[in-house]
Amino acid sequence: MKKITIEDxxxxxxxxxxxxxxxxxxxxxxxTETRDHxxxxxxxxxxxxxxxARNLRSGNQDKCIGIIIKDVNYPFYTAIATGVRDYANSKxxxxxxxxxxxxxxxxxxxxxxxxxxxxxxxIIAPLVDGTAEIEHLFKLKMINYPFVLLEDVRGIQxxxxxxxxxxxxxxxxxxxxxxxxxxxxxxxGPPSSSHTEERIEGFRHAFxxxxxxxKEDMIVSIGSRQEESYGNTLNYFRKRxxxxxxxxxxxxxxxxxxxxxxALKELNIRVPDDISIIGNDDxxxxxxxPVPLTTIRALQREIGQRAAELLIRNIESSKLLPVExxxxxxxxxxxxxxxxxxx
Amino acid sequence: MKKITIEDxxxxxxxxxxxxxxxxxxxxxxxTETRDHxxxxxxxxxxxxxxxARNLRSGNQDKCIGIIIKDVNYPFYTAIATGVRDYANSKxxxxxxxxxxxxxxxxxxxxxxxxxxxxxxxIIAPLVDGTAEIEHLFKLKMINYPFVLLEDVRGIQxxxxxxxxxxxxxxxxxxxxxxxxxxxxxxxGPPSSSHTEERIEGFRHAFxxxxxxxKEDMIVSIGSRQEESYGNTLNYFRKRxxxxxxxxxxxxxxxxxxxxxxALKELNIRVPDDISIIGNDDxxxxxxxPVPLTTIRALQREIGQRAAELLIRNIESSKLLPVExxxxxxxxxxxxxxxxxxx
DNA sequence: AACATCGATTGAATCGTTTCAGAAGTTTGC
DNA sequence: GCAAACTTCTGAAACGATTCAATCGATGTT
Numbered sequence: 001m002k003k004i005t006i007e008d009x010x011x012x013x014x015x016x017x018x019x020x021x022x023x024x025x026x027x028x029x030x031x032t033e034t035r036d037h038x039x040x041x042x043x044x045x046x047x048x049x050x051x052x053a054r055n056l057r058s059g060n061q062d063k064c065i066g067i068i069i070k071d072v073n074y075p076f077y078t079a080i081a082t083g084v085r086d087y088a089n090s091k092x093x094x095x096x097x098x099x100x101x102x103x104x105x106x107x108x109x110x111x112x113x114x115x116x117x118x119x120x121x122x123i124i125a126p127l128v129d130g131t132a133e134i135e136h137l138f139k140l141k142m143i144n145y146p147f148v149l150l151e152d153v154r155g156i157q158x159x160x161x162x163x164x165x166x167x168x169x170x171x172x173x174x175x176x177x178x179x180x181x182x183x184x185x186x187x188x189g190p191p192s193s194s195h196t197e198e199r200i201e202g203f204r205h206a207f208x209x210x211x212x213x214x215k216e217d218m219i220v221s222i223g224s225r226q227e228e229s230y231g232n233t234l235n236y237f238r239k240r241x242x243x244x245x246x247x248x249x250x251x252x253x254x255x256x257x258x259x260x261x262x263a264l265k266e267l268n269i270r271v272p273d274d275i276s277i278i279g280n281d282d283x284x285x286x287x288x289x290p291v292p293l294t295t296i297r298a299l300q301r302e303i304g305q306r307a308a309e310l311l312i313r314n315i316e317s318s319k320l321l322p323v324e325x326x327x328x329x330x331x332x333x334x335x336x337x338x339x340x341x342x343x
Numbered sequence: 344m345k346k347i348t349i350e351d352x353x354x355x356x357x358x359x360x361x362x363x364x365x366x367x368x369x370x371x372x373x374x375t376e377t378r379d380h381x382x383x384x385x386x387x388x389x390x391x392x393x394x395x396a397r398n399l400r401s402g403n404q405d406k407c408i409g410i411i412i413k414d415v416n417y418p419f420y421t422a423i424a425t426g427v428r429d430y431a432n433s434k435x436x437x438x439x440x441x442x443x444x445x446x447x448x449x450x451x452x453x454x455x456x457x458x459x460x461x462x463x464x465x466i467i468a469p470l471v472d473g474t475a476e477i478e479h480l481f482k483l484k485m486i487n488y489p490f491v492l493l494e495d496v497r498g499i500q501x502x503x504x505x506x507x508x509x510x511x512x513x514x515x516x517x518x519x520x521x522x523x524x525x526x527x528x529x530x531x532g533p534p535s536s537s538h539t540e541e542r543i544e545g546f547r548h549a550f551x552x553x554x555x556x557x558k559e560d561m562i563v564s565i566g567s568r569q570e571e572s573y574g575n576t577l578n579y580f581r582k583r584x585x586x587x588x589x590x591x592x593x594x595x596x597x598x599x600x601x602x603x604x605x606a607l608k609e610l611n612i613r614v615p616d617d618i619s620i621i622g623n624d625d626x627x628x629x630x631x632x633p634v635p636l637t638t639i640r641a642l643q644r645e646i647g648q649r650a651a652e653l654l655i656r657n658i659e660s661s662k663l664l665p666v667e668x669x670x671x672x673x674x675x676x677x678x679x680x681x682x683x684x685x686x
Numbered sequence: 687a688a689c690a691t692c693g694a695t696t697g698a699a700t701c702g703t704t705t706c707a708g709a710a711g712t713t714t715g716c
Numbered sequence: 717g718c719a720a721a722c723t724t725c726t727g728a729a730a731c732g733a734t735t736c737a738a739t740c741g742a743t744g745t746t
């Protein structure tokens with residue numbers, strides 16, 4: 001049960017390897033008769049040429065980069081990927097997308113895979129929780145493999161393109177304060193993202209810069225996955241009396257916000273009449289949510305473009321470039337999920 | 344400006360290629376001193392090992408398949424990809440996703456890329472319009488490269504996993520007829536999909552099986568991209584008097600349905616009061632549309648799983664397997680965008 | 687009949703790594 | 717003091733295709 005090579009085909013067909021190669025590459029120097037015979041033998045032996053060996057000799061021309069996102073079903077990431085693709089294509093690169101699905105093993109596996117397959121560089125949305133498993137990133141650095149991260153990772157110096165999360169949440173909180181809200185809570189995201197921590201910090205900051213007092217129980221960890229956030233939201237409200245409800249929630253992201261909206265509907269809590277909701281990201285569907293979502297817009301395509309630009313610059317450089325860190329600003333988009341309240 | 348190889352590093356560091364290789368693979372047979380020196384030289388020369396050559400000798404172990412979808416921002420496709428990933432992972436395969444973005448060139452390029460990079464097989468959502476550019480599929484067949492299509496392609500015999508589009512639309516039309524509608528139109532999709540044609544056919548069939556008469560102008564080609572469908576819908580209604588409006592629209596897919604909903608809102612046409620809308624696919628967001636969408640559900644994850652199963656079976660077979668064609672059934676999901684009317 | 691031409695095929699060199707048997711040098715055991 | 721064992725390193729073979737100069741036969745030309 002050994003692998004079938006071009007040699008086996010050549011032998012069986014009674015020709016040389018060169019001829020088989022010529023057939024496969026559709027060169028017109030082969031007699032039709034020979035060609036047909038070789039094709040037949042290829043089929044007969046079920047010969048699958050190894051692309052890798054092909055490329056080695058002929059010097060792998062294709063330009064191609066990869067991106068590792070966390071969730072292929074979250075539009076935030078696919079929008080970033082679109083930005084990457086646009087820029088990459090303009091420079092003649094193709095884009096391969098993979099999704100770690102919040103799994104360290106997958107992230108690790110893909111980063112190796114990219115290097116192994118001669119994909120020229122990678123953009124990585126890294127998982128940051130757990131015991132900071134980042135050896136795979138060091139491995140990439142060792143072999144001078146170009147990559148750009150979409151979140152800060154402690155303990156490694158690398159190119160990063162990200163958004164100013166702290167400031168984003170600050171904007172959200174200040175907007176709510178300006179609308180007269182004081183009982184504001186932050187429904188925080190999963191520990192697997194550095195955004196979670198940065199956003200919590202922004203929330204704290206907003207209070208310390210205001211006259212209102214911050215209390216620890218204003219931070220509620222409910223995750224960002226659909227069912228998880230939905231369930232946690234139900235719990236949160238069922239556990240407390242109506243007069244202790246917050247008047248506004250700052251969400252971790254728009255996916256979570258949707259789960260919260262759904263849960264609140266279930267609980268007969270009206271948005272924005274009873275509670276104001278403010279999201280994060282501004283994914284394309286946010287504006288058609290059951291209640292069109294007020295949210296903090298991250299320029300997703302631009303994130304992608306900037307990351308791609310940085311990556312390709314590194315790929316095409318013949319010497320090591322200094323590490324860069326790009327932080328993009330955000331913008332509050334006011335829709336219908338928030339309202340001003342009387343005091 | 345030639346490429347730097349392991350040999351250059353070895354020479355510069357005053358060691359053999361074998362030693363450099365050992366350093367890169369973190370083998371513990373290298374003296375720390377030597378290791379550090381080699382690493383330094385690697386950095387100095389900015390040496391990037393060619394993964395391809397690596398894999399050649401060491402016999403490429405990684406199991407990995409690819410999928411070419413049409414639009415990475417349409418949840419229908421990412422849901423399919425998720426199904427593929429789940430099955431693939433269970434069999435030890437990783438998944439690489441690429442998006443042709445409705446571009447023949449890209450589709451072609453990716454199919455080559457997959458073969459070249461020793462990705463074991465591919466699932467392809469093929470573009471079918473234009474002068475049926477399918478040479479790249481024939482090329483794959485020639486090298487016995489395993490692949491599965493997600494739509495029928497005329498002129499090639501290949502594995503296909505798809506849904507019964509004709510029947511899907513029939514269900515939609517019959518449902519509407521049962522609700523008392525007779526002025527029903529079909530807003531058809533783009534020519535780049537074989538689904539478009541099959542769905543039109545299903546629409547025709549539904550009428551021929553009923554007492555109602557089919558008229559050509561019941562088929563309106565408006566595409567499926569957001570802005571395109573939106574604009575075409577506006578045009579369609581602005582061009583005709585109110586009493587010639589249809590009472591129900593069968594949409595090509597849910598993406599198009601959203602654009603139509605948006606356009607109708609703009610036109611102050613109420614859904615479902617004035618017009619019933621029925622979608623196709625049942626993407627995850629369909630239930631939270633401004634008007635929760637009645638739609639024909641395609642089991643997206645199952646499509647992915649079946650395709651993956653078929654693909655991997657072909658990959659792991661040592662001989663050519665007979666071509667298979669899997670057609671999955673659909674289900675009507677009634678929500679709020681349709682209503683019964685009096686006659 | 688000798689020579690040039692052309693089409694089809696061959697086979698050895700090549701791509702850039704990994705692998706591993708064995709050499710060289712060093713330490714341990716007795 | 718010598719063999720055995722261990723550590724570190726070397727160098728040539730191998731991976732499986734492509735490439736291209738050289739060859740071979742057949743055909744055409746004079």
